[in-house]
Amino acid sequence: MSAMDLLLWSRGPGLAIAVSIFAFGVVLRLFEIYSLGRKADLAKPRVNTKACAGATVWRRMLPDMHILRRSPITYVAGYLFHFGLFVVVFLYAPHIKLIESTLGLSWPALPSALVDLVAVLTLISLVVVLVNRITDPVKRLLSGFEDYLTWAVTLLPVLTGYMAYHHLMFPYQTMLALHILSVELLLVIFPFTKLMHAITLFISRWYNGDIAARKGVQS
Amino acid sequence: MAKLNDIAAIPIHPMALPKAEHAYQAPAILQQLLAMLGRLIEHDEPDSIDLRALPLTEADMQSLRELLGEGEVSGVVTTYGPSQVFETGYSGVWWVTHMNDDEEVIGEFIEVTYCPEILVSPQDDVREAREALRARLLQNQLDY
Amino acid sequence: MSEPDKSLFDLLAQRGVSRRGFLKFCATTASMLGLPPSMSSAVAEALTQAARRPSVIWLSFQECTGCTESLTRAYSPTIESLIFDAISLDYHHTLQAASGDAAEEARAQAMKANYGSYLLLVDGSIPLGEGGAYSTIAGHTNLSMLKEVAEGAAAVVSIGTCAAFGGLPMANPNPTGAVSVKDIVQDKPVMNVPGCPPIPNVIVGVVAHFLTFGALPELDALGRPKVFYGDTIHDRCYRRPFYDRGLFAKTFDDEGARNGWCLYELGCKGPTTYNACATLKWNGGTSFPIQSGHGCLGCSEPKFWDGGGFYTALSTPIQPVTGAAVTAALAGAAVGAAVAFGNQSTKGKAKAAHTKVTIDDLEKA
Numbered sequence: 001m002s003a004m005d006l007l008l009w010s011r012g013p014g015l016a017i018a019v020s021i022f023a024f025g026v027v028l029r030l031f032e033i034y035s036l037g038r039k040a041d042l043a044k045p046r047v048n049t050k051a052c053a054g055a056t057v058w059r060r061m062l063p064d065m066h067i068l069r070r071s072p073i074t075y076v077a078g079y080l081f082h083f084g085l086f087v088v089v090f091l092y093a094p095h096i097k098l099i100e101s102t103l104g105l106s107w108p109a110l111p112s113a114l115v116d117l118v119a120v121l122t123l124i125s126l127v128v129v130l131v132n133r134i135t136d137p138v139k140r141l142l143s144g145f146e147d148y149l150t151w152a153v154t155l156l157p158v159l160t161g162y163m164a165y166h167h168l169m170f171p172y173q174t175m176l177a178l179h180i181l182s183v184e185l186l187l188v189i190f191p192f193t194k195l196m197h198a199i200t201l202f203i204s205r206w207y208n209g210d211i212a213a214r215k216g217v218q219s
Numbered sequence: 220m221a222k223l224n225d226i227a228a229i230p231i232h233p234m235a236l237p238k239a240e241h242a243y244q245a246p247a248i249l250q251q252l253l254a255m256l257g258r259l260i261e262h263d264e265p266d267s268i269d270l271r272a273l274p275l276t277e278a279d280m281q282s283l284r285e286l287l288g289e290g291e292v293s294g295v296v297t298t299y300g301p302s303q304v305f306e307t308g309y310s311g312v313w314w315v316t317h318m319n320d321d322e323e324v325i326g327e328f329i330e331v332t333y334c335p336e337i338l339v340s341p342q343d344d345v346r347e348a349r350e351a352l353r354a355r356l357l358q359n360q361l362d363y
Numbered sequence: 364m365s366e367p368d369k370s371l372f373d374l375l376a377q378r379g380v381s382r383r384g385f386l387k388f389c390a391t392t393a394s395m396l397g398l399p400p401s402m403s404s405a406v407a408e409a410l411t412q413a414a415r416r417p418s419v420i421w422l423s424f425q426e427c428t429g430c431t432e433s434l435t436r437a438y439s440p441t442i443e444s445l446i447f448d449a450i451s452l453d454y455h456h457t458l459q460a461a462s463g464d465a466a467e468e469a470r471a472q473a474m475k476a477n478y479g480s481y482l483l484l485v486d487g488s489i490p491l492g493e494g495g496a497y498s499t500i501a502g503h504t505n506l507s508m509l510k511e512v513a514e515g516a517a518a519v520v521s522i523g524t525c526a527a528f529g530g531l532p533m534a535n536p537n538p539t540g541a542v543s544v545k546d547i548v549q550d551k552p553v554m555n556v557p558g559c560p561p562i563p564n565v566i567v568g569v570v571a572h573f574l575t576f577g578a579l580p581e582l583d584a585l586g587r588p589k590v591f592y593g594d595t596i597h598d599r600c601y602r603r604p605f606y607d608r609g610l611f612a613k614t615f616d617d618e619g620a621r622n623g624w625c626l627y628e629l630g631c632k633g634p635t636t637y638n639a640c641a642t643l644k645w646n647g648g649t650s651f652p653i654q655s656g657h658g659c660l661g662c663s664e665p666k667f668w669d670g671g672g673f674y675t676a677l678s679t680p681i682q683p684v685t686g687a688a689v690t691a692a693l694a695g696a697a698v699g700a701a702v703a704f705g706n707q708s709t710k711g712k713a714k715a716a717h718t719k720v721t722i723d724d725l726e727k728a
Contacts, residue, residue, distance in 0.1 A: 002585070004635075004664055004665045004666050004670075005666070008669060011670075011671065011679075011680055011681045012671075012680065012681035012682045013682070015680045015681075015684055016680070016682060016684045016687045016688075017687075019684045019687065019688045019691075020684075020688055020690070020691035021691065022688075022691075023688045023689075023691040024691040024695040024698075025695065026692075026695065027692045027693075027695030027696050027699055028695040028698050028702070031695070031696060031698075031699020031700060032699055032703065034703075035699070035703025035707065036706060093606075093611060093627065093628070094627070094677065094678035097627075097679055098676075098678045098679050101675065101676070101680065102679075102680065102684060102685060109609045109611075110609060111607065111608050112606060112607045112608070113608075167598075171584075171637075172595055172635060173635050173664075176634075176635065
């Protein structure tokens with residue numbers, strides 16, 4: 001199998017398979033979560049709980065000084081790589097083109113050189129959180145196979161993308177194919193691991209904000 | 220067929236040549252020339268750049284010519300098609316353009332050297348010239 | 364025609380080319396071979412050796428003659444004509460004067476006289492379907508002719524993407540069962556010179572390399588000469604700075620297109636295509652597709668016909684994924700509903716099995 005065959009497979013059948021498993025898994029998980037159901041709260045809420053729930057979803061994206069002081073490494077590196085992933089995934093021209101061709105949505109891209117810099121910062125942050133996870137005794141105790149797996153499949157697309165862009169190790173075709181395959185791996189395991197938090201965080205924050213507002217406390 | 224005849228009526232708007240801002244490569248080549256001059260002075264090593272092996276735009280070539288300028292020496296070597304040679308404004312930096320009999324460019328180089336080899340008389344030619352001149356003089360003596 | 368034991372230098376001298384002319388010839392030949400200027404003296408040395416004047420046999424199989432058209436338009440004719448004076452093109456059924464039995468006779472003679480030392484150039488792919496009946500020459504299938512001629516060749520050069528990688532005939536669904544030369548010839552050095560067609564000066568350059576140094580140049584993993592196929596179009600493209608700055612033409616006649624911005628979004632395959640178009644260019648160094656405003660099709664790469672649309676960006680899927688994704692999501696919903704039903708019934712059963720515990724019960728225990 002030549003590099004071109006691999007690239008064509010990753011851009012064709014491979015992508016279709018990965019996206020299908022992703023869509024299947026995500027919908028399945030959401031059905032599972034929602035169908036558990038909760039009893040209707042018949043008490044009259046004190047305030048507009050929907051607005052509070054929305055505010056909580058937003059507020060928890062913002063840095064909290066208290067937690068920052070308590071575990072600065074997790075916090076700064078964690079923020080940095082999440083922000084970096086957002087920039088690298090959604091503001092790089094070829095990625096936007098991919099989204100446009102599948103969803104029809106498009107927006108302006110950042111200069112490639114800037115995205116390149118952000119990719120480096122993202123990679124560094126990811127390495128920092130891993131080292132921190134291994135060296136910190138508490139975190140190491142709490143970590144299982146799934147934590148390392150999700151870390152690796154998050155790192156791989158960024159790393160292979162960076163290497164493809166800079167023509168490192170393999171010819172561009174091979175590296176681009178590996179990059180696309182690594183993203184497909186991410187899509188496949190996404191619904192069935194902790195990575196699902198990228199979707200469920202909105203549900204859980206909304207629920208927390210809503211329940212807290214009913215009780216008249218800030219969340 | 221009517222469509223084909225209408226082709227001439229389609230307006231053609233020639234695009235302007237890429238502007239000078241498209242000349243990204245010229246500064247890099249100047250850097251390279253600087254290093255080559257250093258090697259020529261310190262180690263007596265001539266070197267050259269094959270301009271046609273580089274992805275240069277028209278604007279790159281133009282700005283390179285303007286940046287280097289023209290020096291005191293220029294000439295044409297007529298062998299196997301004309302070759303234009305001139306020293307640029309920077310001594311030791313020569314611009315050599317080889318053309319074939321149809322005056323198509325078949326090679327374009329910037330040479331960093333005290334004198335491009337194509338200008339120097341080949342030793343074998345000089346020896347043959349001495350023989351030829353001798354023979355000529357001998358012939359003349361016989362004639363008189 | 365030259366006598367076989369003379370060097371190319373002698374040949375040039377015979378034509379009245381001076382020593383300065385020879386110097387110039389070597390400099391421009393090195394440039395044509397894609398060698399650095401410092402290799403000019405190596406070229407000169409090789410050319411003053413006794414001339415190899417190999418017999419060249421050119422076989423055309425499932426092809427469109429575009430590669431031959433390209434070759435005959437090599438743009439610096441004085442050099443190429445001299446190079447080709449130094450070879451003996453003994454069989455090329457489009458270019459040779461002889462035809463029919465006489466042509467085949469010429470091929471047989473050339474093979475016999477130069478067995479083991481002739482250079483075989485091939486354009487076009489080889490059909491294997493229906494016993495090779497899709498393409499025959501003088502009653503021979505392409506397969507049998509290639510095998511027969513390759514047997515006595517010193518080296519084989521696949522000219523064009525069809526010979527090198529199967530090209531258009533091999534594109535899905537490959538009705539003729541076409542394969543590349545390399546799929547057939549495995550016991551000889553085979554060099555691929557892909558492109559649809561290859562750049563004329565690349566064809567001449569690689570042949571000249573064989574004539575000059577008596578061996579094939581250094582090849583990459585796909586058997587292509589590195590000097591010409593070492594970089595991608597994208598890396599050597601004069602529009603590359605626009606890619607880096609994120610400036611893209613969105614249509615073929617918008618402001619970006621007029622300003623010469625990057626054609627990535629219009630489907631340019633430059634990033635995955637290894638060829639020399641961006642440096643050597645076409646038509647006597649006049650231009651190349653991207654310079655004239657059209658994206659690269661990737662014609663020198665395997666399977667370029669099956670790599671998705673010519674006008675869709677490289678990062679987009681080759682086949683639509685939306686249908687599969689929607690089907691999968693619906694399946695997910697169905698399975699999810701089943702799971703939900705199961706969970707609800709578990710919950711219902713738990714509720715039904717639930718009995719209240721009273722103080723009395725506790726006191727009893």
